[in-house]
Amino acid sequence: MSPSPTPPFVPKQALGILANAVDVYEKTGGKVTAQFAEEYIKLVSPFPADSVIHDNACGPGTVTRKIMATSPLPTIKIVATDSNPAFLSHVRAAVIANKWPVEVENMRSEAVALPNDYFTHSFTNIAIFMMGSAGLDGATEIYRTLKPGGVAVVNCWQTLAWLEPIKAVQMATRSPGRAGKAPPVSWADGTQLRKVMVQAGFKEENITMSSSEASAVAKDLHSWAELSWAYLGGLQGWAQEDEDRWDEAIDLLVAKLQEAVGTTVDEDGIVYMEASQHMLIAKK
Ligand SMILES: C[S@@+](CC[C@H](N)C(=O)[O-])C[C@H]1O[C@@H](n2cnc3c(N)ncnc32)[C@H](O)[C@@H]1O
Incomplete structure (x- = not known):
């Protein structure tokens, strides 16, 4: 029997936080994705009686x-799918x-x-943007499974107040070679979103695109920064230096978030960090 592969290194601080990954997501990114969803559900509802909806x-x-x-x-019927069992268990519990x-x-x-x-x-x-072939494999399945006359909504980040702060912390706390790798495809201008939907089969004349804004809200910015770093800091992989420099990374992230374009603080000290989406609605 061949030995099982060594699991990738994860800093102990991230391991502790990600033991409750769904909860962490709901407290950070999930609050923003919910605002995006609300925006386009307003545009495509009400749902007819025979709707069969893919989440x-x-x-x-x-x-x-x-x-x-x-x-x-x-x-109506909804089919909710994902590849992460932790999220699926959470949804099943809510459904019941x-x-x-x-x-x-x-x-x-x-x-x-x-x-x-x-x-x-x-x-x-x-x-x-997490799906294969720079999104095209996901778009192809969206087109295939949609009825003629059906409506698909896909979106991606346009701006994110915390993106540059996260990159700055990666640059400052990681050895050269690990930090600063740009993703292979940028989705920020919306071009890739439209491109994959057209390649999947949707006709240009049946596509509309717009933008909308949302904000992440943090009463305790240090806690928000730590949860977000545990989630996003390791997307390109963790190393021992991330565990050793954890506290320094969080302190720096707090400072960078405070000065970021798109961050505001109200009179009660509550921090708002802006994000926006490119929202594409397509009819098959
Ligand atoms: C940023 S979260 C968005 C979740 C949710 N749609 C929302 O609005 O909050 C991205 C989700 O995509 C899922 N995911 C990523 N790649 C996937 C794939 N190839 N197939 C199925 N799910 C995938 C992840 O497990 C995660 O739940």
Whole structure:
């Protein structure tokens, strides 16, 4: 029997925080993705009685929750899918507690195990850029599983007040060679979002794009920074130096967040950090 591969290194501080990964997500990024979802659900609701809706890469069920908050007709059906079992367990618990008409399935968005022309609506909230072939494999499945006449909504980050602070901390606390690697494709100007949807089959004339703003809110910026660093700091991999320099990284992140473009503080000391989305609505 071959030995099992050594798991990647994760700093002990991140391990402690990510033991409650769903909770951390809900306290940080999830608050912002919920505002994005609310924005476009307003545009595409109400949902007809026979709606079959995909909450694709559902995370903690952000889109499902926003749809259910519109008090839809009881005959609609939602299928919530993700590849992360921790998120799926969280959604299943909410479905049972609230008696929602939702099926929860472990599925990769690049290989949705459902027939062609299945959904009337397909929502992919802040996830397409994580999918294969720079998003195209996810877009292809969105197109395939949507009924003719159905509506797909996909979005990506446009701006994020905490992006430059995170990069600055990576540069300052990591050895040369580890820090500062740019992602292979930039989604920030919205071009890639439109490109993959057109390549997947949606016609240019059936696509509309717009933007909207949201904000992350932190009563305790140090805590918000630590949770966010545990989540985002290791996306390109962790190393021992990140554990050794953890406290320094968090202090620096707090300072960089305070001075970032898009950060404001109100009279009660509550910190608001802006983010915006490119929102694409396409009809098949
Ligand atoms: C930023 S979260 C967004 C979650 C949720 N849609 C929301 O609005 O809060 C990205 C989600 O995409 C999921 N994900 C990433 N790549 C995936 C893939 N290839 N197939 C299925 N889910 C994926 C992650 O597990 C995570 O739940």
